[in-house]
Amino acid sequence: xxxxxxxxxxxxxxxxxxxxxxxxxxxxxxxxxxxxxxxxxxxxxxxxxxxxxxxxxxxxxxxxxxxxxxxxxxxxxxxxxxxxxxxxxxxxxxxxxxxxxxxxxxxxxxxxxxxxxxxxxxxxxxx
Amino acid sequence: xxxxxxxxxxxxxxxxxxxxxxxxxxxxxxxxxxxxxxxxxxxxxxxxxxxxxxxxxxxxxxxxxxxxxxxxxxxxxxxxxxxxxxxxxxxxxxxxxxxxxxxxxxxxxxxxxxxxxxxxxxxxxxxxxxxxxxxxxxxxxxxxxxxxxxxxxxxxxxxxxxxxxxxxxxxxxxxxxxxxxxxxxxxxxxxxxxxxxxxxxxxxxxxxxxxxxxxxxxxxxxxxxxxxxxxxxxxxxxxxxxxxxxxxxxxxxxxxxxxxxxxxxxxxxxxxxxxxxxxxxxxxxxxxxxxxxxxxxxxxxxxxxxxxxxxxxxxxxxxxxxxxxxxxxxxxxxxxxxxxxxxxxxxxxxxxxxxxxxxxxxxxxxxxxxxxxxxxxxxxxxxxxxxxxxxxxxxxxxxxxxxxxxxxxxxxxxxxxxxxxxxxxxxxxxxxxxxxxxxxxxxxxxxxxxxxxxxxxxxxxxxxxxxxxxxxxxxxxxxxxxxxxxxxxxxxxxxxxxxxxxxxxxxxxxxxxxxxxxxxxxxxxxxxxxxxxxxxxxxxxxxxxxxxxxxxxxxxxxxxxxxxxxxxxxxxxxxxxxxxxxxxxxxxxxxxxxxxxxxxxxxxxxxxxxxxxxxxxxxxxxxxxxxxxxxxxxxxxxxxxxxxxxx
Numbered sequence: 030x031x032x033x034x035x036x037x038x039x040x041x042x043x044x045x046x047x048x049x050x051x052x053x054x055x056x057x058x059x060x061x062x063x064x065x066x067x068x069x070x071x072x073x074x075x076x077x078x079x080x081x082x083x084x085x086x087x088x089x090x091x092x093x094x095x096x097x098x099x100x101x102x103x104x105x106x107x108x109x110x111x112x113x114x115x116x117x118x119x120x121x122x123x124x125x126x127x128x129x130x131x132x133x134x135x136x137x138x139x140x141x142x143x144x145x146x147x148x149x150x151x152x153x154x155x156x
Numbered sequence: 157x158x159x160x161x162x163x164x165x166x167x168x169x170x171x172x173x174x175x176x177x178x179x180x181x182x183x184x185x186x187x188x189x190x191x192x193x194x195x196x197x198x199x200x201x202x203x204x205x206x207x208x209x210x211x212x213x214x215x216x217x218x219x220x221x222x223x224x225x226x227x228x229x230x231x232x233x234x235x236x237x238x239x240x241x242x243x244x245x246x247x248x249x250x251x252x253x254x255x256x257x258x259x260x261x262x263x264x265x266x267x268x269x270x271x272x273x274x275x276x277x278x279x280x281x282x283x284x285x286x287x288x289x290x291x292x293x294x295x296x297x298x299x300x301x302x303x304x305x306x307x308x309x310x311x312x313x314x315x316x317x318x319x320x321x322x323x324x325x326x327x328x329x330x331x332x333x334x335x336x337x338x339x340x341x342x343x344x345x346x347x348x349x350x351x352x353x354x355x356x357x358x359x360x361x362x363x364x365x366x367x368x369x370x371x372x373x374x375x376x377x378x379x380x381x382x383x384x385x386x387x388x389x390x391x392x393x394x395x396x397x398x399x400x401x402x403x404x405x406x407x408x409x410x411x412x413x414x415x416x417x418x419x420x421x422x423x424x425x426x427x428x429x430x431x432x433x434x435x436x437x438x439x440x441x442x443x444x445x446x447x448x449x450x451x452x453x454x455x456x457x458x459x460x461x462x463x464x465x466x467x468x469x470x471x472x473x474x475x476x477x478x479x480x481x482x483x484x485x486x487x488x489x490x491x492x493x494x495x496x497x498x499x500x501x502x503x504x505x506x507x508x509x510x511x512x513x514x515x516x517x518x519x520x521x522x523x524x525x526x527x528x529x530x531x532x533x534x535x536x537x538x539x540x541x542x543x544x545x546x547x548x549x550x551x552x553x554x555x556x557x558x559x560x561x562x563x564x565x566x567x568x569x570x571x572x573x574x575x576x577x578x579x580x581x582x583x584x585x586x587x588x589x590x591x592x593x594x595x596x597x598x599x600x601x602x603x604x605x606x607x608x609x610x611x612x613x614x615x616x617x618x619x620x621x622x623x624x625x626x627x628x629x630x631x632x633x634x635x636x637x638x639x640x641x642x643x644x645x646x647x648x649x650x651x652x653x654x655x656x657x658x659x660x661x662x663x664x665x666x667x668x669x670x671x672x673x674x675x676x677x678x679x680x681x682x683x684x685x686x687x688x689x690x691x692x693x694x695x696x697x698x699x700x701x702x703x704x705x706x707x708x709x710x711x712x713x714x715x716x717x718x719x720x721x722x723x724x725x726x727x728x729x730x731x732x733x734x735x736x737x738x739x740x741x742x743x744x745x746x747x748x749x750x751x752x753x754x755x756x757x758x759x760x761x762x763x764x765x766x767x768x769x770x771x772x773x774x775x776x777x778x779x780x781x782x783x784x785x786x787x788x789x790x791x792x793x794x795x796x797x798x799x800x801x802x803x
Contacts, residue, residue, distance in 0.1 A: 044554055044558070046555070046558040047554065047557055047558055047561075050557070050558050050561035050562055050565070051561065053561075053562075053565055054561055054564075054565060057565070057568070088550065113557075115549050115550045115552075115553030115554050115557075116546065116549055116550070117545070117549060117600065117601070117604050120613075120652040121613060124613075133553075134553040134554060134556070134557040135553050135554075135556040135557035135559075135560045135593050135596075136557065136560070136561075137560055137561075137564060137590070138561060138564040138565070138568075141561075
């Protein structure tokens with residue numbers, strides 16, 4: 030059901046337990062997964078290979094979600110982004126950085142898969 | 157006219173003039189101290205007049221003349237001692253012994269036939285120089301102990317007594333030695349005039365001089381006053397004001413009663429630290445407070461007999477009280493006390509009024525500083541709460557995410573492996589993790605609502621579309637969710653909050669109708685308001701619970717905690733969201749038949765509360781160009797958590 034050579038999903042979170050849990054779920058569903066522990070590491074990943082979707086934690090050391098989004102905008106890079114956050118203001122933060130959606134923590138597998146499917150399922154442009 | 161004659165006449169005029177003034181005052185306000193002052197000037201005037209009149213021919217040889225002069229001069233030192241006693245109490249034995257000796261000296265000249273022995277001739281002068289010197293020293297000592305106007309008045313009296321003693325000393329020396337003839341009368345007359353002036357200033361200072369003496373005290377008080385509002389609490393400020401007022405007036409004590417408008421009482425802090433609460437018109441301070449003007453009371457026990465014992469115990473005889481008010485607002489009353497009458501006069505009332513005015517300014521500043529501190533503390537508390545909420549949200553939700561994902565992964569793996577042994581236990585873990593998620597979410601949302609200043613991000617929101625999306629998401633096999641509406645209704649609300657509100661109400665409806673059934677969501681509007689309602693056919697709410705339904709941590713009395721999990725925050729959160737939007741929420745219920753919640757919102761935000769549209773309605777990173785969906789068509793998205801319609 031996925032693109033033959035799908036772009037990877039980049040998971041950015043400073044909590045390794047979350048990164049590994051999300052990565053496990055997505056891999057089980059057959060997605061390509063890439064990971065980063067903060068915004069700066071994520072920028073390097075994006076420069077190496079443009080991901081199909083970024084799952085972005087907001088509060089992270091070194092470079093946070095806002096900084097990451099700003100850096101992408103300054104570089105003129107457009108990547109679909111969904112923020113993952115434990116904060117109450119998830120919707121507000123998503124609109125602040127112009128993200129395409131948000132996943133309030135804690136989320137369930139199905140919620141994660143629904144959001145991901147909406148953004149990386151094959152579209153005419155991607156197919 | 158020779159100089160000494162002029163001085164003599166001036167001295168006589170001064171003493172007689174002052175005698176008339178103080179005598180008149182003593183008659184108008186009979187007071188022991190005033191009588192003593194009048195007596196002093198009366199005797200001196202009499203001595204001066206009689207010794208002059210005695211020079212005239214018909215009286216020159218009168219037998220009573222010399223004994224009378226002797227008796228008067230002998231009586232003077234005792235009057236001085238009485239005055240010292242009025243200002244600063246003297247040993248009773250001293251007063252009694254002096255009285256006896258004075259009596260002896262008054263009668264002796266009439267009993268002992270002339271010519272008198274030298275000891276009797278010198279007796280009044282020796283007596284005068286001795287006791288007058290003592291009085292002068294006592295007034296001087298009192299002056300160094302006293303403060304303010306009183307200190308200056310006592311100094312003047314001390315000088316007066318000293319000069320008068322000098323006059324008598326010169327006369328005594330004249331009796332035994334031959335002094336240079338021209339010098340003696342001049343010195344004597346200058347000293348007598350000086351004594352007159354000093355007594356005038358000490359016992360009856362003109363108002364203008366009293367005012368001038370008060371200025372430095374007032375200035376010193378004001379210099380200290382600058383620091384007073386910064387003292388750590390109102391009690392310290394009041395104590396410092398009291399000490400300052402007592403020092404400035406030379407009073408034994410000053411007290412401030414603070415007005416408690418809600419209780420209609422005045423509260424004083426007593427020396428032992430205990431509070432004394434009085435009626436607003438109790439004590440002389442209370443009378444001044446209720447009358448709204450300052451009062452001078454010369455004999456407190458007589459004027460306020462109800463509290464006579466209390467005045468006696470605290471040694472308060474003379475009381476001056478002035479209300480403390482800032483503009484129209486009454487703050488309290490300042491009362492100063494003195495144990496004896498001559499310390500104060502009505503002129504001092506002006507100083508007490510000035511001090512009361514100053515106290516008002518300081519208490520007002522103190523109140524402002526306290527207000528500012530309270531606001532800062534509140535802001536600090538709010539900030540701490542925000543920090544805690546933010547930390548709690550992160551620290552609770554993050555591990556829960558991992559727990560939930562791993563539990564579900566395990567569940568999937570177990571199911572996929574076809575094993576049956578662990579399935580039940582894994583299912584249990586997933587169920588409990590989900591339950592924990594609901595509780596944490598409820599708790600954190602409740603705390604958010606508790607903060608009371610939820611930030612609303614209002615935007616035109618299609619309520620019908622929002623409800624339709626939610627009904628599609630939330631329907632379960634056991635509960636059907638039905639939406640009833642007249643058509644497109646757009647309101648200026650925060651879509652995320654309204655969605656949270658509807659979710660809470662719908663979840664609530666399903667939770668409390670355990671046997672399944674219809675949950676009906678209605679969305680309607682009139683010209684001004686939108687109405688959302690959610691009704692179920694569940695267990696209902698007992699009438700006794702309805703008034704507390706939206707309170708924090710309230711759970712229905714018919715709700716079994718083991719069966720229906722929750723913290724009792726869901727409806728509290730709903731109320732917070734509704735009130736934040738300027739709306740109302742209410743419930744009607746029939747136990748066993750079902751419940752209906754009705755929410756009403758204004759369609760438009762109040763003008764001042766409207767926030768600018770967020771600039772991010774078009775996602776910057778969109779991979780596909782999304783046409784903004786018309787507001788009256790349901791979004792194609794079924795993402796339960798995101799708010800945006802994707803193409």
